[in-house]
Amino acid sequence: MKIVVIGDALVSSRTLIEAVQVMNLGEEEKEIIAYEWYSDLTKDEFQEHILDIERNGPDNVIIPKGILLDLKDADYLFCHYAPVSSEMIQVAPKLKMVGTCRGGLENVNIKILREKSIPLIHVIRNADPVADFTLGLMLAETRNIARAHCAIKNGKWEKSFSNDSYKTILTNQTVGVVGAGYIGKQLIKRLNGLNVPVLVFDPFVNQDNFRRLGLVASFVDSLEQLFKESDIVSLHMRVTPDTKHIINKDLLNLMKPSSYLINSARADLIVESDLLDILQRKGIAGAALDVNWTEPLMSDSPWLSLTNVTLTPHIAGDTIDAIPKSPFLLKDVVNEYLKTGYSDMIIK
Structure with a gap:
């Protein structure tokens, strides 16, 4: 052999x-x-x-x-x-x-x-590290953890942020998970443990096997339904010819003004200009991105001027053992x- x-x-x-x-x-x-x-x-x-x-x-x-x-x-x-x-x-x-x-x-x-x-x-x-990190991004963005820290480091004692009218605890928000592969399942397991309602869109997952794992979520029939009904949308897909730029202005415009987009998967799932536009005009409450279309970001990147995004440098899966x-x-x-x-x- x-x-x-x-x-x-x-x-x-x-x-x-x-x-x-x-x-x-x-x-x-x-x-x-x-x-x-x-x-x-x-x-x-x-x-x-x-x-x-x-x-x-x-x-x-x-x-x-x-x-x-x-x-x-x-x-x-x-x-x-x-x-x-x-x-x-x-x-x-x-x-x-x-x-x-x-x-x-x-x-x-x-x-x-x-x-x-x-x-x-x-x-x-690195499924477990990414699932942990994704949950951290949700909390950091919805509760302004990173922004507050950054403000203090820059000599400001900020207590007011652009999402003030939407702030609430995680269990009051429905998380829509796009892609219930291994990482998606690990995230759902964590959300179940916190009693967070979960919606899932994944036409390829075997729902019987999913439930045999003890996972609790409601499956929706379309991305449109998930984007409309979720308070937080988290992406966990591969980039393929079918999924590249699948998240565009049509889907983003279906999101609630109080909702958030989380991406710890791949930047090319999203049309960059469409996400920039909706964040710049405050069409959604915010986003948290561990991946970007240009890595590292250039000093003149428009992402650096936004006040409603949490950015990390593609480190979701980076632990000493994974x-x-x-x-x-x-x-x-x-x-x-x-x-x-x-x-x-x-x-x-």
Whole structure:
């Protein structure tokens, strides 16, 4: 059995190897071949390649040198941020599974995997950190926590803010969750614990499996209904050709003047100019964004002049343990799938 792993600057090939060694892939002797994808860079230097693959996809970045030869007889491929390109999949006729352990799937050519009927195990390495952070963004924005702190640091004792006429506790607000994948489910679990009413829009989720997990939410039939009825809208989707810019002025204009938009997923889900416009004219109470269309923000960015937005620098999933240990989460999910034939985190 031949297994190819690809390490990078955030998840070492050594950790991937250790995780693979305790996967229940069969009784055959394992031959594990390790490759690197910019593993010699610092975290900050690697950010350039993260943005490159997220924006341009796996077929438009450099793949590890020599890997195509080893993939010709590989049974499994596991990675973190490295590309899983069309070319890599096409040369691997024996491939039984691909596994990746990061937040999105922009690094994988899912279309070709589906054409080849190769299952993809997608473990969101930082689901819990992102869910925690998203809840924090809701509280920070609706209760002006970050703005009050910033004012004090700048010598002002601010107690009045643009959302004063709307301020209330979280349990008095209905949170609309767009996308009930792994991160969405983790957020809903937290909201359930706080007795916060939840609406969900996700046409792909299995509602029976959702409820078997003990989660409580009302499913709506359309994004329009969710945007109309929610006090807080939180986005938890991948960016695909179908979802890019799906949040536009038509949906934003359906929101209540007292409502908020939270985005800890991907900036390109939203039409930037449309969100800027509605915030500038106070059409909604506010927004909290951990992702932006330009990272880092330029000093003349219009986002910096708004008084009704909380901004953070794409750190929702950044904890000391979530990323480096993610291959062991991948190991658990692979073993569960091989044992039961089912997983919430498999894409076929």
